[in-house]
Amino acid sequence: MLRWLARPAERCLGRGGCGSGSGAGGGGDGLLWHAELKPHASGEYSFAVAQANERLEDQGQVATSPASTFVGVYDGHGGPEASRFLASRLFPNLHKFASEQGGMSTDAIKKAFHATEEEFLHLVKGTWLKQPKIASVGSCCLVGAIANNKLYVANLGDSRAVLGHRGPNGRGVVAERLSNDHNVADEAVRKEVIQQHLDDSHIVVYSRGVWRIKGIIQVSRSFGDAYLKKPEFARDPIFQQYVCPVPLKRAVITAVPSIKVHQIGQQDLFVIFASDGLWEQLTDRAAVEIVFKNPRAGIARRLVRAAISEAARKKEMRYVDMQHIERGMKRHFHDDITVVVLYLDSHKHDAQTKFGSLDGFRFTNAPADIFSPSGQTVEPTVL
Secondary structure (H helix, E strand, C coil), rough: CHHHCCCEEHHHHCCCCCCCCCCCCCCCCCCEEEEEEEEEHHHEEEEEEEECCCCCCCCEEEEEECCCEEEEEEEEEEECCHHHHHHHHHHHHHHHHHCCCCCCHHHHHHHHHHHHHHHHHHHHHHHHCCCEEEEEEECEEEEEEEECCCEEEEEEEECCCEEECCCCCHEEEEECCCCCCCCCCHHHHHHHHHHHCCCCCCCCECCCCCCEECCCCCCEEEEECHCCEEEEEEECCCCCCCCCCCCCCCCCCCCEEEEEEEEECCCCEEEEECCCCHEEEECCCHHHHHHHHHHCCCHHHHHHHHHHHHHHCCCCHHHHCCCCCCHHHHHHCCCCCCEEEEEEECCCCCCCCCCCCCHHCCCCCCCCCCCCCCCCEEECCCC
8 A cells, every 4th residue: 555655767657658857957947847748638738846845745647548638736735645645546546437437427536536535544544643644634636637528627625727718709818717726715615614614613714814724724625634524533632742733523624526527629728737836826817828828848837937936026036046045945935836738739529438458548747856866756556
């Protein structure tokens, strides 16, 4: 079960591919990693990551076959364990359930999310007495899947997928959000959480400058975060002493994803999948305009640089100044940032896609830590 831990990048995941720009300095300036433009079933994609935390808590991956494409962006919190687990197990589970059902579907996605969550909670239950903090790590989870000319987008938390499609009369570009932010900063989400917990007048409180559930967490849906879903962890004296002193009577967040199915049309140009590190700095519209107006090669890297430049500008600094800030300290300026730009070039109307072996997919995973000299990645694992 512990095979989900990071593996050396030179193994190239055993299934066909590592990012060609992997390692610190992949972006040419020491601030980010990127993969060169690569093909997928419906076009091309670009991929980049910037690390702000001492340990990279974001993980990202793309898996491609001749007939389908999977994209995963996992924005961890409390540590990298949950996002790394997602990078190891979610795609194998998604492939398994889609294969069993004869193709991709919302039900297959729900089952994959549930199975991966249960696997992680099982791991937590077996290790938390020795490592209490494992019960407090979690991750936002954004997944895109293309099959049979449909784009499925599923998410937990506040990572985001934004579609760029042609504007009226084929002019310009329009940004269309394909995911829901599960963050109590949004009034509608706060109301939803309050309505679900009418017996708790302090379910959402304003703490440290933002709205938080129980004064702890901003997202209302996530992967992991066992202590916010299983009260037995939060009530345990060891956990309260070493991790979090807030006792809970029942679960306060869920791992049920929002899912949207989009029929890909001729007007659809590309989709940006990114962790909230990008969206904290750039609007949907600004990001879509950057992709629309610039060459494809290195476009994800360009978006990451635009976000870092904006974070620097807010502190009256320049992008080049960020090169001299130590990792870990960068978190005072911006979060980890993961970006995948998926171009939608071909619109296929084939019969229902049959999923072959997972070995038929080519994987590109971001490094587990972009400053690591060993250039490790997280290997998808079939149990």
